[in-house]
Each structure stands twice: as C-alpha cells, then as structure tokens.
Amino acid sequence: MLLLLTLNENRLFAMKIEQTKIQLIHNPTAGAEEHEAEHLLEMLKSSGYRCNYASSKKKILKKIATDVKYITVAGGDGTVRKVILAMLDKKLKFKRPIAILPLGTANNIASSLKIEENLRLNAESWKKEKLQKLDIGVAKTRKDEEHFIESFGFGLFPALIKWMDEQPRAESEEPEDEVKQAHNALLHLTKHYEPLKASLLYDGKEVNDEFIMIELLNISRLGPKLQLAKADPGDGMLELVAVRAKQRPILIKYFEDIVAGKKPVFPIKSIPINQIKIALETKDIHVDDELKESKLHTWIVDVLPNMVDIVLTS
Numbered sequence: 576m577l578l579l580l581t582l583n584e585n586r587l588f589a590m591k592i593e594q595t596k597i598q599l600i601h602n603p604t605a606g607a608e609e610h611e612a613e614h615l616l617e618m619l620k621s622s623g624y625r626c627n628y629a630s631s632k633k634k635i636l637k638k639i640a641t642d643v644k645y646i647t648v649a650g651g652d653g654t655v656r657k658v659i660l661a662m663l664d665k666k667l668k669f670k671r672p673i674a675i676l677p678l679g680t681a682n683n684i685a686s687s688l689k690i691e692e693n694l695r696l697n698a699e700s701w702k703k704e705k706l707q708k709l710d711i712g713v714a715k716t717r718k719d720e721e722h723f724i725e726s727f728g729f730g731l732f733p734a735l736i737k738w739m740d741e742q743p744r745a746e747s748e749e750p751e752d753e754v755k756q757a758h759n760a761l762l763h764l765t766k767h768y769e770p771l772k773a774s775l776l777y778d779g780k781e782v783n784d785e786f787i788m789i790e791l792l793n794i795s796r797l798g799p800k801l802q803l804a805k806a807d808p809g810d811g812m813l814e815l816v817a818v819r820a821k822q823r824p825i826l827i828k829y830f831e832d833i834v835a836g837k838k839p840v841f842p843i844k845s846i847p848i849n850q851i852k853i854a855l856e857t858k859d860i861h862v863d864d865e866l867k868e869s870k871l872h873t874w875i876v877d878v879l880p881n882m883v884d885i886v887l888t889s
Contacts, residue, residue, distance in 0.1 A: 594625040595702075598643045598671070600658055602631040602650030605678035615649055615676070615694075622698040636661050639669050645701060645886060646671045651679015656724045656863050659883055663711070663722070672884040674701050680750040683725055687794035687808060691888035700888040708809035708881040712793045714862070716871035721862045726797050727876060728790035730771055730818075733859040734764050735798065736866040755834075757799035762830040770820035773855035777815065777848045785820040789853065791876050792816060792845070798864075801833070804845035811880040814845035850877040 599619065601612055612628060619626050627643065629635055631654045639646070648658045655675055662669060676694050677685035688707060691697040712723040721727065738760050744753070770785035790797065792814040795806045804814035818826055825842050832839040854873045859866065 594620075594623050595644050596625045596627070596640065596642050597645045597647045597674070598636075598639055599626045599628050599647045599649060600631050600635050600654070601628065602654040602678065604632075605650045605654065610649065610678050610694075618695055619647075619698055622695060623702070624698065631657060636665055636669055639671065641668075643671060645674045647674045647676060649676040649678055651677070652681060652684050652725060653679070653864055655684050659709075659711070659724055660722055663882065672706055672886050674698075674886040680753055681796070681798070681800050683796040683798075683800070684794060686800070687796050687806070688885060688887060689889055697888050701886050705887040705889075706884045707887050709883040709885050710793055710808055710811060711879045711882045712791060712813055712876065713879055714791070714860075714874050714876045716869060716874055718871060719869055721860075721867070722879075723791075723793065723862050725794050725863045726790050726792045727860070727862055728788070728816075729773070729853070729855060729857055729860055730786060730788040730790075731761065731764055731768055732788065732790065732798055733857075733861040733866055734768060735761055736861055736864065737859070738764070740866065754799040758830065758833050761799070762827070762834055765823065765826050765830055771855050771857050773853060775815075775817060775851060775853055777846075777851040782817075786817055786855075787820055787823060787826070788816065788818040789855075790816040791848075791851065793878075801841070803841045806845070809881060811878055812847045812849050813851075813876065813878055815848050815851060816841075816843060816845045818843055850875070852876075 601615060603612060616626055631650055635658060648655050675685045675690050676697060677690060677692060691700060712727055714721045714727045739757060768787050770787050773786050773789060775782040792804050792806045794808045795804055796802050803816050806814040829839055829842050852875050856872055858868045860869055
C-alpha cells in the first residue's frame, strides 16, 4: 500500500513539473533590459515553459522540434510579421500557433488582438489554449506579390514611413517620443500632401476621385498606435479606409486632436471588402511598416483567410 502511494505521489509530482515546450524567437534589439534573452528565458521557465531559443536576426524556423507546442515571438510588429511569413513558406510540420510577447514601439498586431502587455501574465494565459484565426492580406500586380498582416496602402502612410526613415534617431529616445513625433509628422503631411488620382473597383462599383490616403487594413490599428477601423483579423475581410482630398479638413482636425493628447474616434467610416482593384499613379506603397516601390500601378488586393492561429490572452 505504501509503495502504491509513493508511486502515485511520484506521478503527480512529475505531472506538476512537466513543462510545455515552446520555440522562442526573440528580437534582441527590441524593448528594455528586462526583455533581454536571459530574463525572458527565466520568466518563461518559471511560468512552466521549456524553451528552444533563436534570435530573429538569424535564419528563423530552420528547424522546429516535433514536441514544440507554440512558436513564441518576442518583439515588435516587424518581428511578428517576419515569423508569420516565414512559417507560410514552410511545410505543414512547421506550423504551430503563435504566441506574442509584445516588445515593440507600436505593437499594433498585439494591441488589435487585445494581447496582454504584462509578459508574465501573458505567458501564464497560454495554458488556456484560446486561439484566434488570423487572415493574411495579399496584394498583386502583374509582376509583384506582397503579403501583409497589418495593412497595405498608398498616400499618407508611405510618405510618413519615408519621412521617419530620414530622421536621425537617438539611441536614448523613448518609444512614446517616437510615436508623438510620428503624430506631428502626420499632421504636417495631411496639410500638405499632394492628392493621388485613383480608381477603386469593389463590390461591383467603381469610384474615381482624388485621395490623400488609401488603406486596406487586416487589423484595427495602423502606424503610430492609430485605431482606424474595427477590423476583425479572422473574418476573411479587409477594411478599406479611403480619404478623399475634399475630406482633408476632417483628417487635419483628427490629427490635431491626437497631437493635443485627446483620443478622438477616426472620423471616416471604413468599408468591409474581400477584394478590390486599385489603379493609381504612384510608385510609393507600404506593406505593413515597410516602404516599397513599384513600377506598376494597378493592384488587386484580397485575403487569404484563416492562415495562422494566434494564442490569445483573454
């Protein structure tokens, strides 16, 4: 009888200390000192996880152990995007739900999914195994194909990225200072940006006008922590935000309120679509937070539904 109790106690003890294995992909340049690899690994271990570590600066997802339950991404939006797109290129055996530890400046993907900012609470919540399907947007010309997690667009936001890339950034600059700088830049650009003539074809109707901003959103937030639409990232739809030149004063007022520290609701209603054709004369586009150029000016944008599972925290 005593031997049987001892065996049962040992089994229970083994169950208690059994750890879930995860693949941690970490951007070592993101976040503060407490986000260094050593601290993250210690936190995850104490939360019940056994980690395989990889830096996002090296070749990622080269090998995933069969017993890995989650791929955990510790970094900002750029790192999350890099991992998701790398996983799409892999065979099915590499596919795992993605857990996000948000360490970036904006963390738009994590914020849109209401993912916990406190890293320890975040990690401990993974045990609930609550998953959200994530769509991926795809934009094509005759020669180019771009995939996006957050947004794809023309006008103000490519101009903002170009402007931000040209600004010197002090190493000591706080993330919130960078966000405020971007808000001020958007206010200035909104006042002075030259409109783009464009043709939009969606839902069987054609719209021809001059625009200062055209965005296709897969998530609700864009750029420097701006919520532009109530986008559901797993509904098989994109949200079209198209700001016409004649709506410039409305957008100026919105950014003036943002710069003043207010929290205004974005004043221009988005339109849910699953496909759109856009023809316009501009070489500048943005794909998530990357500025790109294209020689072709007609784009077909649609959605690849339910491509990835994201681990939710609430």
